Amino acid sequence: MQPLPKATPPTQVFHVQGLSKTYRSNSIEVLALREVDFSAAAGEFVVILGPSGSGKSTFLNIIGGLDSATSGDAWFLDHQITKLSETGLTQYRREHVGFIFQFYNLVPSLTALENVQLVTDIARSPMKAAEALELVGLAERMDHFPAELSGGEQQRVAIARAIAKRPEVLLCDEPTGALDSKTGVQVLEALLKVNAEIGATTLVITHNAAIQDIADRVVHFGNGRIVREQRNAKRKPVTSISW
Template sequence: MVQFVFRTEGLTKVYDSGEVQVRALDGVDLELYAGELAVLLGASGSGKSTLLNILGGLDHATSGRVWFRDLDLTDLGDRALTRYRRDHVGFVFQFYNLVPSLSARENVQLVTDVAADPMDAAEALEMVGLAHRLDHFPAEMSGGEQQRVAIARAIAKRPEVLLCDEPTGALDSKTGVAVLEVLNTINDTLGTSTIVITHNAGIQAMAHRVIRFADGRIGGVSENARRVAPHEISW
């Protein structure tokens, strides 16, 4: 039987600035499976980031419901959402959001210090190919390396889901591919359910499933019969 990690029902998010109402999500029904690598594809403003933020416990929906396994996230308060993020979710952002005053190892330790069953910080960095850069500060690393530190930081707590918002958006093709390799490896070896948001259509080839977004709605879902390895992708 297929296990769900996320399930949404009629998920709607309206941004109300007083004069203008923007429907970022407009009745999204979606199921995401345990262990899969899903790519959410769509243009800017199609609502994919909003969905990711709600799934990650950073935002609340205006209406509709959302579950993480059996946990109903819809009405959780700030404290419970903090707890949820701490225990279950790993985030990777387009702008790596590393703490500049902490070295690579220390940035990862930020998470391992508070997680219940973390891997060793050095081990996480080794998984992303940065075993030789443990004590370097963000300013001393390239963009690709910084993003890999961010991924190491996200996976170090052994999260059940890894949410990646345009992880290659700020990187050139070659560096971006290296980052995707890391994501793929983690999905394969750790079985972490991974959701990657991108507007880069090239990336969809590496996913188990591709979910297309347009105007706050799901435009279509397709499964890749054959997955392409990241090093075969370029843009």
């Protein structure tokens, strides 16, 4: 595997080849990921669909630097993620990756603004925390604690926290999974907005097929493999979807 050329547009942000992951417990082997090949271009908005246990989260965790692969290679720009040490992975997450989770994972003892500051405190050239919150439409609520915010608002704080470092990639695992349709749409709007404004390659895992229409590309996982890919010729506006 050679380093990817950096200047040829569109730059490949992720390049994954033959990625496999086997979990072992008490001599039982579970193949979570079987030789996955994948790549994503800069600024691309990719939706990953698939049933539970299809390997999509494992895939996201490995390319996000949270888990290690059993075999295969994954590259982020010219960094080979699959060869990074524990410290290297921490550094990678710290500088390049924004995460958004189903259950927001906000720090309950910090206000919205402070939750974002957690990241801006340690990032290399972050935007202002308030600016990030403005971007997700929460300028008015930034002094509230998580317990004082609705689910949708909490998820938007999580998005602000993820984008404040100006990450190259945004990895979202079921970002609307805990939300109703209306709030979910608001959150997706926020995601699309930041994807457009900071140009971060965005990967969204979801069960929710309704979301696929807003993506540039849709990747279907099944049984640890990518079973199908489709490119949307025309992306639907997020306001037109519901579930």
